[in-house]
Amino acid sequence: MxxxxxxxxxxxxxxxxxxxxxxxxxxxxxxxxxxxxxxxxxxxxxxxxxxxxxxxxxxxxxxxxxxxxxxxxxxxxxxxxxxxxxxxxxxxxxKRGEKVVVELPVALVGDVVPGGQLAQTAVEISVEAEATHIPESVEVDISGLEIDSQLLAKDLKLPAGATLAAEEDVLILQILDAAMSAAPEPEAAAAEEAPESAEGEGEAAGTE
Structure with a gap:
């Protein structure tokens, strides 16, 4: 540090x-x-x-x-x-040798799997470490994560000398299906089409 x-x-x-x-x-x-x-x-x-x-x-x-x-x-x-x-x-x-709880940045390395989309929900994580030997960050390699996988706090590989101080089930990130994320919700698609239908009906009524 x-x-x-x-x-x-x-x-x-x-x-x-x-x-x-x-x-x-x-x-x-x-x-x-x-x-x-x-x-x-x-x-x-x-x-x-x-x-x-x-x-x-x-x-x-x-x-x-x-x-x-x-x-x-x-x-x-x-x-x-x-x-x-x-x-x-x-x-x-x-004091030297004393343990303290600090927030460490979650540093991502690697590339998302093809067709995947990264959704990171926690950019920091609480850990306990010696006051004079606090790591700079917690590194996470996302290159091996498949679509629909998620990473929880308990899955993190913490630096030497650090222990997890956050809840184990805190969600750090997940890999979504990019195609599914880009697709509009059925309700949204229906709402977009509705004004056009209503406009068409109004024009038809005017021509009668």
């Missing part, structure tokens, strides 16, 4: 006004919590944090708080809904 060192500063001002001033200074307000400790309000360099968060479940080594370094995982990232910049981040304190 990726581990990034990042410098933090204690934050003593709170509220929307203080948060805006922090962001104008190129920093992001954050809260560091966990292990029964009081939450620490900090600010992090915005550009460095943005680059770090491009990696799912990145492990952050927090420096500059006066008590050595702290290890943390991003748990909640708030972004501006329009401009997309970082507004606030919650960070969970972790």
């Amino acid at each position: 990726s581990e990034v060192r990042i410098a933090a500063e204690p934050r003593t001002e709170f509220g929307k006004g203080a948060a805006r001033r922090t962001r104008r200074a190129g920093k992001v307000p954050a809260v560091l919590y966990g292990h029964g400790t009081d939450p620490k309000h900090i600010s992090l360099p915005g550009h460095d944090l943005m680059l770090a968060l491009k990696t799912p479940n990145v492990l952050l080594t927090i420096e500059g708080l006066g008590n050595g370094t702290e290890l943390a995982l991003p748990k909640d990232v708030q972004r501006d809904p329009i401009k997309g910049f970082l507004e606030h981040v919650d960070l969970l304190l972790v």
